[in-house]
Amino acid sequence: MSAPFFQMSLIVQKYGGTSVGNPERIRNVARRIVETQDQGHGVVAVVSAMSGVTDSLIKLAREVSPHPEEREMDVLLATGEQTTMALTAMAINAMGRKAVSLTGAQAGIVTDGVHTRAKIADLTPKQLKHHLDEGCICIVAGFQGETKDKRITTLGRGGSDLTAIAVAAAVKADLCQIYTDVDGVYTCDPRVVPTAKKIAVISFDEMLEMASSGSKVMQSRSVEFAKKFGVTFEVRSSFNNNPGTIVKEETKSMEAVVVRGVSIEKNQAKVTVRAVPDKPGVAARVFTAVADAGIIIDMIVQNVAHDGTTDISFTLNKDELPKVETTLGPVAKEIGAKAVEIQGDIGKISIIGVGMRSHSGVAAKMFEALSKAGINIVMISTSEIKTAVIVDEAKLTAGANVVHEAFGLGR
Ligand code: ADP
Ligand code: ASP
Ligand code: MG
Secondary structure, three states: OOHHHHHOOEEEEEEOOHHHOOHHHHHHHHHHHHHHHHOOOEEEEEEOOOOOHHHHHHHHHHHHOOOOOHHHHHHHHHHHHHHHHHHHHHHHHHOOOOEEEEOOOOOOEEEOOOOOOOOEEEEOOHHHHHHHHOOOEEEEEOOEEEEOOOOEEEOOOOOHHHHHHHHHHHOOOOEEEEEEOOOOOEOOOOOOOOOOOEOOEEEHHHHHHHHHOOOOOOOHHHHHHHHHHOOOEEEEEOOOOOOOEEEEOOOHHHHHOOOOEEEEEEEEEEEEEEEEEOOOOHHHHHHHHHHHOOOOEEEEEEOOOEOOEEEEEEEEEHHHHHHHHHHHHHHHHHHOOOEEEEEEEEEEEEEEOHHHHHOOOHHHHHHHHHHHOOOOOOEEEEEOOEEEEEEEHHHHHHHHHHHHHHOOOOO
């Protein structure tokens, strides 16, 4: 019987790269984990690679090969988190407590075979439970798993968040805490909008929209997972004891706030297929080619036709551009388009809030604020709880600040 495991309260904590950025910070994290255990909880701590390590491993790979195989990239990148897990366990053991480190595979994380952005397919926390039952603190390497046929995989950038949420769901944790270098989720990235305020409570959907439109404080896939499995979690700082932000299921009262937050996304580009014949099947041809090439796109706009032709534009992350150039050239020729034009140096500003469902005039207020600041809107898209605009990249920070101010989100 493994009764003790189920009887004690269990906390899953995740410590991000900055929080474990040097030996002193790792000792700080170790102290926090020990304090949590002292309060009578079982603790599983998921750790990221020390800040900068994943980026330098990627750089290192590029220095030995122009196109490293994704399988080997995953083997390499997984070492970042493994360094941290061992150091954290050592630091805890040096404090006279019992900690063991576990890789993603040892923690039971089974993924699909999509290297560098694998999805978690299954999580059987057998070893975790065993060590917890023995009173051990478990330190799990974030961001990694293993396929059924034992290949090491990673879960996409920021993937330690996903590890933490998935482990919390699997062990049925009483609490899941995401420790980072800010006090919580703010109304906008506080490094972009200095007057941004900490949000006390936010719904899964709002957090998901913020994360997927550029608020990288949480990995968007981790929020999706949390929503799917109903894992309420808290985002808070590893550098103080301030209460953080609770991310949870939406409640009725949340609709009273029209705009919960503002996100910005840099590194965007706009592709325009110029003067395509205005007839059925043309858009399908363009976007089938784009999809077949595995290109991830964001907004799409088709303009009004003149002289029997029209322009089709879409936006995407700049990193996708090389694929676009090789894919759309031949397609443009085939459908008789005039040209494929690319505009870089654009970015996206989004406002997010479940209250948008029941309030009108929200988009107008955003556009007015931008216009007053002399910021031109290149493209617009809306969804039920989000309005997003594309603007000149150089105007992103100014735009985020005026929009934030217009909705009275600041301190
Ligand atoms: P970690 O290494 O702990 O995972 P990240 O760097 O991934 O930390 O995420 C924390 C960072 O997210 C903050 O330092 C902040 O600059 C950025 N950020 C972006 N949007 C927001 C937001 N709305 N609220 C708080 N932080 C945000
Ligand atoms: N180390 C990985 C990254 O930098 C995963 C993470 O920190 O969450 O993306
Ligand atoms: Mg992160």
